[in-house]
Structure formats: structure tokens, C-alpha cells
Amino acid sequence: MKQIFSKLFVIVMFLLGVQAAHAQFTATGTITDEAGEALIGATVQVKGTVIGTTTDIDGSFSIQVSSNQATLVISYTGFTDQEVEVSAANPTANVTLASSVEQLSEVVVVGYGETRREAITGSVTSLKSEQIEQVPLASVEQALQGNIAGLQSVAGSGQPGANVQIRIRGIGSISASSEPLYVIDGIPVTAGDISRINTTANTMASLNPNDIAQVTVLKDAAATSIYGARGANGVILITTKSGRSGKPKIDLRTQIGFNDWAVSENRRLKTLTSEQYTEMYLEGWMNRGETVERAMERFENHYPGAVNFGPNGEIQQINVESNWIDAVTRTGINQSYDLSVSGGNDAVTYYGSAAYFSQESPIIYSGLDRYSSRLNLRVKANERLTISNNITISKLDQFGASGGSFWANPIYNGYFLAPVIPIYDDQGRAYGDHKNFFMGGNNPVGSLSGDDDRNLEQIRIMDNLTGEYEIAKGLKFKTAWAFDLINLQEEYYRNPRYGDGRNVNGINRESTINELNWIGTQTLNYTTSFNESHNLTALVGYEAQKNRRKRVLAQGEQFPNGELRTLENAATPTNATSDITQYSFESVFSRLDYNYNYKYYLTASIRRDGSSRFGVNNRYGTFWSVGASWRIDQEPFIENATFINDLKLRTSYGTNGNAGIGNFRHLPLFGFGADYDGSPGGFPDEIGNVNLTWETSTNFNIGVDFGLFNFLSGTVEYFNRESDNLLLDRPISSTTGFTVLTQNFGAMRNSGLEVTLDATLISGQDFQWSFGGNLTFLKNEVTRLDEEIVTGTKIRREGLDFQSYYLYEWAGVDPATGTPLWYTDETESTTTGSINDATRFVSGRSATPDFFGGFNTNLSFKGLTLDAQFSLSFGNYLYDATARFVQGDGGLTPRSQTNLNLKRWRNPGDITDVPFFRWGGNNNSNVANMTRWLHDGSFIRLRNLTLAYTLPQNLISKAGIRSARVYMRGVNLLTWTRDENLYLDPEAQISGIVSSPIPNLKTISFGIDLGF
């Protein structure tokens, strides 16, 4: 590394020696729009040079010109460029820009650079800051849902700060990662969940969405191949805000709101009342052949004094009535305060922010707090050299509930806990005396309210130092050095009195994770034009990256009391371990962009990647792409078709890779940690595979972008993504001592159609109405697999969708006996009461939607705007993984059940789909992997509804306020599901598996944004 630094230093010093030219006069002026409003941040450039500036808050500019006269080019997004002559004699230029109807001319950040929308040959969609700011969600990925064609985004858990799953153009891998690459200001960063003790966390939640200027999603090869071995699952580029020269702009954004479950009250599963539970309890024993007296005796043993019975089990009086779900839920508060300042002058621009974000879950004592600050500084040292540094520091605290099928999950446990168990004991403490017969006596109310601790603290610092030097006209050298530091502290303490800590006098588990990710990127970019019509940009670069993560875990038991919780107080340490994992990448890459007359575009990219993750036999790979586009609207023959505003045809083809295969999968390993009797022990841990390498992806894309009749624009594109060499844990005979061997073997195809439409329906002076939407039709197929793989509820089989369910087909309840029935096979002609006589089969249902997307509409009248955004998914199925317990027909004694059990079979002739209730279970009626637990997951959800009012300028300017906006916003206000009995939240994990997640949030909030 030292070598690189010293060489860089020499280069930079050499470059600094190049003389800057002398200015001759200063041109000044003001830029306004057609209405006479100042245009802030318009670009003013001396034609034929790279000298340029931007207008300040009054729309005025001042620029040094190095000759006696010059042409200034004025440009501004959404307006037509204009040229104006200035000279030493006449240095003033006041220009009015005409707005352009063309939607395509925005600047879009792409891999290792930026480009104008019309020059893009690949599939690239971007989201601007307005769509992200102040959305009351913890992380930016959540804001992508329903907004970008081809992209699925789900949290799968309402735990504030939960991990968010993103799939771009389907699932491209069987066993490796299917998550996209995240790049913040040019730096590939760690994303996703790296936590160890908590059930879900998200490193990306440390980023303040209000700091984001633009999110760009790269989807096809022309856009992603420049990221080589990491581009296969798509790339999400996040660009943070920067300042513009001008007076300081101060923005204060505040918001406060309320969080509730997204699933409405009438749809949620209900707990049983004491009366319902008690009846079921007695019935469950009597269905085992016991007498009512014996059943009452059992009840009294379990729940002393909870219910007074008559002689035949009649309930005479109920003395305990606990609603555990109500007891663990509340209305959470959402708060956000964000202060930012930006501005600058010709030499220095800055953007700084400090923010606090707090989200309380509807589960008591659960939530997230984030403190973050950012400073993006850009210094133009001279005409050629620009240095910028972006730094952000954030602290994220996540605390409280965990999801999944764990007792610690209050939503899971809350349904199990009998309503006849009191919540508090006679000392006012959380009741725990059911520990001997009831799941260790877990009490979620006590656990969450302080008897236990479960929290996560993440501190993240990201810094990115960039130097840009213009060596000569059109030739720029850029060096970027960045580090990303993550410190994650987790703690999970369980009290000595009840629950998991009861047998060991309290238990605490603490974990620390430290990650350092550094990266250095050097690029040269050359832009030139020749013979008037040929425009060329060439980029070459070199990048090296290394990531090192160290984890420490310690656990202890036997605590002196429930107050002292750090491990120093544990009498018996039971675990102490640490490990280090790392990976490195080294890459060279190049891209060529060419266009003829801004009409015919051609791009090509190539990247060679080497990585420590790949086996020695396949350590380096080369990835490439070509793309072309044709702006048909620029052709003379279409000039007469005035209804066409824009028309562009584009296509691309290329390859990239998926390196998300784990850090050391290729190595044959002899692992340690298999200790015995206090001495270290080792064992053959991984078979290893020296040939193991990235998964490849070959992408074809063709699309058309159009703008018609001055009000309609959109994109239609078709993609075909062939994933090959997929990492497969191929099952091997476990007589080898291993159950799987990891190989690059499988293949899969995702193809589909993406349609995006935007329409301005009314665009009057005072009243505007627009509508937009996107839909993605996705087809997934496993195209190569030697042996079927059955994993959980799914089967992976050639020719089938990757997410095809493979289940026993539930045939309901035998009306004569109340026992469960299944179909014996796929003919569904005969039923059986014995699970051993039934077979699992593919019924065509899958967790992959037939189509998904979203639509939005925007109404505005004077200062008042109403925005509504919907997201939707159709044709996918959800599997309720915990239903077999929570609706287990008595399979787990003596746990309570949900209100669904009230429909249970009781008498011959009863027609129902809930079998009779029997403690110890009813003929395997609650086996896993059957369609009894499968539900249609199709839904449309009102994701976001915002009513905002922007106060008139004349009203606020007297108060010294630049802008003022008040709004009311609802997130997940309404949900429509095709299955009208669906009690699950349809926004589930990509896999369709719903395992008692923390409920997704419905948020209603009020906000005020002020600009000074």
C-alpha cells in the first residue's frame, strides 16, 4: 500500500505543477425562468472551456473569463440550454431560460461517473431526494418499494431498523447472495444484517435518508458490468447532497407521528379469552379420554385459582383475564428532527446536517433511535484541482423485541400464553410461576419492560476523500480513498427468575463486531469531440478494496441479582470467542461512451476482478458489456410527428458476476472450536473446492423510452437475465461426514417485462394532476439442477420457479370425526387421514409474484398537494411458518391458541377446516409443509399518502423564511388483499415465509419543513 501512496503523491505533485491560465475579465449576470423567478444553482460555463460556476440564491453569477470575449452556456435541469455572448466591454448577461418539455435531460449518477439521462444505453432508474426526504422509515431501501420497476423491496419485519431485502429483476442465486451491491458516493459499502444476537438489523439504517440527493438503481449489463464480479444482482448507487455556491440555505425539518400495526385490527389474529381458553383446555383433555374431573384437576394445578368451576366443568367465575397481545402492544411515537445547512462560494461548497430520528414500534419498549451528522465539503483549490471530503457519523440504537419463532418474540409468545396466567404476581412483579410447565415461564411484558435486555448499538463512520485534477481539457484524473468503519455492540440479558435465564440464575450474552472496509479508486476520464459530430468519453480505472471484520462474543451465567448485568458480575463464564473474517478485491476497469451527433449512442465496458473469495484455480474473472441506443426523435423523418416528444430505443448485452458467495467457501478447512473437556479440538469443517468462483450472469435488455403528446412519458423494457455457475450446496451422501458439497453448477433464468408510465393529466397554473405507475412481470425458472433440492417448504427442480412450494395438500377436516385429511397425491382424487400416506407435490403455487409494482398520483392546487403512492404484488403465496404451533390443535400442551381455533370441529357433522382439539395433537394435524398454512399473498397497499401545504412566499418572506411546508403523512394506511381472510401482513419476506415477524408499521405523522 505504501507504494501506492507514494506514487500517488508524486503524481499529484506533478499535476499540481501545471499552470492555471490567467483570467482577463469577469462576467456577471442573473438567470431567471420565464416567470422571472431566480434560478438557483444554474450552471454557467465558458464555452469551449471547463471554466464554470453556478448561480447563487438570487440567481446571479460571476465568472472569470480568460479572453476578451466568450460565449457562456447556461444550463439548468428542466430548461433548454442557452448561449449568450459576453465581452470585456459588455460583461453582463441576464438570461431567461425556457423550460424544456424533455424529461430526459436530468443528470444521472452511474457507475464511476455521471451522465445525462438521454445518453444512457442501459437500464437505469433513479429516485430524487423529494421522494426520500422525511419518509418516516428507518432506512432508504424501504422508500424504494413500489417506486422502481423491476425492484422488490420488503422489510419482512416491522422491527424498526429491520433488515430490508431487495431483489432487482428477480432472484439470481440459489444459495449465494441475491442482494444488490450498495455504493455510496462511489464507495461499495457493507449493507444488510451483520448482527449476531438480534434477530434483525440493518447496517444501512445508519444512513440518514434526508442526506440523500439521488438513488440510482442499475439493472442491466450496460449499467452494472462496470462493477464486474459484484454487479449481477444489480447496483444501488446512493449520492449524498452537496452544497451549491450562494447564501447559506438552512433547512429545518421536523416530524412527529404515531405507529400502529399495518394489519388492521379486525384482520389480526386475536388471543383467546379466559373463558374460551378454559373450555378448550378441558375439551383437549377430555378428547384424550380423560374425565372432566381430571381435566379440572389439571387446570387447577396449572392455573391455581384462575377459574372457579362447577361440578361438571361449567365455568362459574373467571378470576384471571390476561390479554397478552394487548399487554405487549401500544401506539408508538415516531419523531424526526433534521437540520441541514448548505451553501458556499466559488471555491468552497458545503452541505452539513445533523439529525435525530426515533421510531417506536407498536411493541412496548421496542424501537430505534438514530443520531447522525454529515459534512460534505468540496474545495476548488484552483481551476484544475478539486478536493472533496464527505464524512458521516451515526449512532443507531435498536432495542426491544425480536421476531421469529422464539419465546422472546412477544407476538409469537403472546398468542401462546394462556389468558388465565396473570401478567403480574402479587408482589407486582412480572408473573413467572408458570415456568415449570409453560415454556420456561417466559413473560414478554416483564421481559420487555426491563427484566431482560436486548439491544444493539451501531456506530458507523464513513469517510470519502476525493481529489480531481484536470490534466488537460477533457482529461481528468480522479483519486478516491474511503473507509467505512462499523462498530456493533449487542447485548442480550435474561433474568434469573423466569424465562431462559431461570435455570442458570440469569444469563447475558454480549457481542462486539468491528468492521473496517477501505477502498482506493483511481480513474482517468477523457472526454473529447472530433469532426463536430463524434463525441467520446473514455474511462479507465483501478480499484483495490479490503474488508476485515472481527467479532467477539462472551456469555456468562449466575448473576448475583437482576440489576447487575454486565459480564463482570457473572459467576460462571460460559462462552468466550472471537473470530476474524476478511475479503479483498482488486480490479481494473474501463468504459467507452461514444455518440454520433447525440443521436446514436454506443457504450462498452470491461472489468477484470480478482478476489480472495475465489478458489485459486479461478481467482480472476473478466466481465464486459456493450450497449447501444438510438434517439429516434432526433431523426428528421420524425420531425413531423409532433406528438412525439421523445423516443429512444436502447439495448444492451453483457456479463457480470455475483461474488456474494461467502468469504472462504473455496478453502478445504479443518475447523476448530470443537473442544472437548477443556482441550482444543478440531474437525474437518469444509470440504473446499479450489475451483469455486463467482456466479455468472448474462443479461440482455431492450427497451424504449418515450414521451408523447406533451403529457405522457414512460419506458417499456424486456430483460432476460441468465444466471449460471450458481453456487449450489449439492447434497452428497452424508456417510461422507458432510451433507453438501458447494459447487458452481446451477443455472436459472429471470425474464420479464417492465412498464413505467408517467402522465401529467392536468397542468394548469394553479391546478396540477399527475399519475405514474410501474409494473414488472417476472418469470423465474431454474434451468439447470442435477438433483432436486427440497428445502423446507420449497423444491428446487429444473423447469420450475425457484420459489415453488412443495407441500402436502390439505384436504380439510373429516366432518364425521374431526380429524385432518390430506390428498394422497397430485391427482387430488383420494384423501387420507394419515400423513404417512400422503405425498408432497408441486401445485404450481410459488412465492414469486406474477407481477408487482406500484402507482402514484399527485394532485396540487396552489400550495396544496396530495400525493398517494401504492405498492402491489400479485400471484405470490405466503407460508405461515409458525401457524403449526399457534394453530396447532393442541399439539403443544398447554399453550393457548388464536381465535381461529374457535371454529374447531366439535360434533359429528360439523363442517370446518379446523380439526378437533386434543392436547398432544390430533393425528399430525399440525405437521409442517402442508398447504393448510399457505395463503394467497396478493395485495395492494396504500404505501404513502401525503397532504401538504406550502405557504405562499409573500406570507413568509417577511418573517425571513425562505420556504415553509406543513404536511400530514400516512404510511401503510390501507391494505387490500385478495384473500379476504388473510390475517398476515402481505408484505412478507421475499421467500414468502412468514415466521411471526414483528408487525409492519402503519404510521400517521405531521411535519413542518422550514427553509431559511
Added chain:
Amino acid sequence: MNIMLKKYIIYPFVVIALLVASSCDEEFLELQPSGASDLNSAIQNIDGYRSAMNGVYSGLQSSNYYGRYFILVPDVMADDVKQNAQANRAREYSDYVGFSEHFIASGIFNTLYNVINRANTVINAETEVPAAVQGQKDQFRGEALAVRGLAHFDLVRIYGQHYGFTNDNSHLGVPIVTEFDQDAKPARSTVAQVYAQVISDLEQGVSLMNEVQSSAGRMSKEAAQALLARVHLYMGDWAKAEQLASSVINSGKYSLVATDQYVSGWSSQSTSESILSVFFRNDDDNGSDALGRMYIVEGYGDYLPSQDVIGLIPEGDVRLGVFKEDENLSGALGSVRMDKFPDPATQNSTPIVRLSEMYLIRAEARAMQNNDTGAQEDVTLIRQRGLPTADAVTATGEALLDEIATERRIELMFEGHRLWDLMRKKQGVSRTDCTNLICEIPYPNDRFILPIPQREIDANENMVQNSSY
């Protein structure tokens, strides 16, 4: 133009190229994990043998093996154990409704073969060691061979019908694995072949193990002999069984725990009669998955002792001390718990072989060879250790064999013996104090053994499923 080209394009590109070249060292991309070493050079010296052998023992701790299920499952299938109402784990076997996709069937199968692979790593490492530690290497190889023999014996017991099920023992056993081959898809050997392999491994282990083992937590010459005694008992090779049991008894290394310490002995890691046990420590115990937790009230408490076995124990017998009243239990379930494995925090081992079993093996072997006097002595010793005032055994012939069987059932209850003892004697399971869905399971029965896991059937075309699954 040419100069321009040189100055502005070629030079910088050359600089970049140099930069790339200078940093492109292979080391940058050669990273190793912190917790593992290269598999192919795992055993470099005697320390490598030691840690690999520890890894083998660690495998025995798995909750799929001696940590829980390998002991629990056969016991819940037999008649010493009855199901508690909330039984959740292994219920499918207790009720004889197991199926080939069930996780316990695959858990036991995968874990035992994993242990065999760990043992093979030690056995097949061709690492030369200095003469000074050659003895230690032999000891480790001997331990590994004996564990490999034990694991094959355990596999053939739980996935194959018992020795003697067919006259020539040509019925299906399990695959024999003596070396690692990632592409192997072995077929099932016959029970005769597996027993031959088990004996060969254990005998080879006996001859290689030369060091005095200070702890019952590790395989020793005597432990291998004790296991061989059991193997020969199952085979009905009475002379060998007697001879091997005698050499363990006569080794002088073990003694029966005194009567008054019998119950408290179950709260310690090992006693003077422990020959081979799997030890656990706080940092590697199975926590709530420990064997004892399946029985004790503080744990899952899924299973309860049956009056069928409790009723056989004479009043005053110290062995009644392993049962504990639980007032929450009543009716058919009531009223005692089984506390032979009281608390994983203090009792932290699973016994594999104890000295009392050697006396009982010898008693049975002697009785079968018509040495009734010798048999009476051995069984009396065990009976009077439990109840010193009990009469000496005087029965002969069939009656003596019955008394030995009863004594064996009492002494070894809940240690995973009962089902195999019934099977080898061709008896069914008959539960009188029964809370299960099924109380009479006649012999012979396809369901006395577990299914070969479905995933193995799918991955290995040479594998044959057990009938009825």
C-alpha cells in the same frame, strides 16, 4: 496531435498501469480465516493428533448423539418411559409414527457419520512422529478406531434390525465408512459385515491403546473391551462376552460405587464405575437440549418414568432414589419424575459404559453357558449393591435369565439399553403404564428401527430404505 496524445493520454495511462502492476501482489488476495487451517495438513504432529481426537469426542457430545437423542429415542420407543402430555421432542418415535423426513432420523444419521469422518481423519493421517511420541500417536489412533467401531455399532443398532434377525445376518445394516471420499455413495452392508467391522475396529483399538487413561471421558483399552463385551453379548457369543467382561472387571481400574453414594453419584461427572462417558463442561454443554432436560421438571420434562419399571424395583432399593415426586403430575402421568440426569449444570456427562453392565453381561453370558453359580454371583452383586438386605439370587435356568434381565433393566434404565435388549431377545414392547397413542408393539416390527433419512435416499442412489418407511 501526437504530442498531445502522448502527454495527455498515454502518460497518465502508463502511470495507472504502473500503479496497478505495483500493487498486484498475490498476497493481497490470499486470505485465510482465523478459525481454521488447511484441511489437508491438519495433522502435522502429535498436537495435531490430539486436537483432531478432541474433535472426535466433541462430535459425541452432539444432541443428536450421546448429548441426547441417541439415548433418548430408543428409550422412548421402549417401555421404561412414558410420554408427558406436553411431549414435543421425539414424540414421533414414542408413538411409532416417525417418517423419513423427520429431523431426528437425519440428525442421528448425519452426526454419527460425521463422527466417523472425524475418526477417519485421525486414523488415516499418515503423519510421521518422533519415536518419543509414537506411543501417543498409537494411543490416539487406537481411540479413534474404537470410536469408529462404536459409531458403526450405534448406527447398525438404530437403523438396522438386531443381530440375529435373520439367521445369517444378511439383513440390511448400514454403510461402512473407513476413509473419506466426497463422491462416495456407499450401499448398506449387511449386519454381519457391520458387526465384523465393529469388532475389527474395537480390537485394533484395544491393541493400539497402550496408555493409562486417567479419565472416563476418553476411550481406553478397557472401554473398548467393555464395548466389545456388549457387542458379543448382542451377537450371542457368550464365551467372548464373558471373557471380555472379565478382563474389564479384573483390570482393577474400576469399582462399583458404594450403595450410599449411588444416587449422589449421578450428580457427578464420573464415578469409580464409569468406564466410558461423554463429558460436558459449562461452555460446551447442550443447555436446554441436554438429555436430562427431557426428563427433569426444570427442563422440557417431555418424558416420565413408567410404573412398569418403577414397580420392578424393590422397596428400599437405593435406585428408587433417582425418582423425584412432582406434585404437578397426577392421574395417568403421576406422580414422579426421573432424575438420573438431574441437572446439566452439575451432572455433566452421559454414561456410555459402566462397570455394573460388565457384571450383568457376564451374568447373562455365564447363565447362557450354564454357569449358573457364576451368574448368580454377578447378578447378586448388582442387586445387593442396590439393596444390601436383598436375598442372594438362587434361581437357575430360565428363571435366572429372567432375574438377570430384570436386574439389567433396573440397573441400566434410561441409559438407552432397553429397546436393544428387547429386540435381541425377540420380544415386543408392552407398555402397561402407558400414556402413548400406542401401547403394544409386537415383535418383530419394522418400526423398531428408524428410517434412513430421506435426504440420504435422495443423495445416494445406492441407499435402500427400511421397510415400512
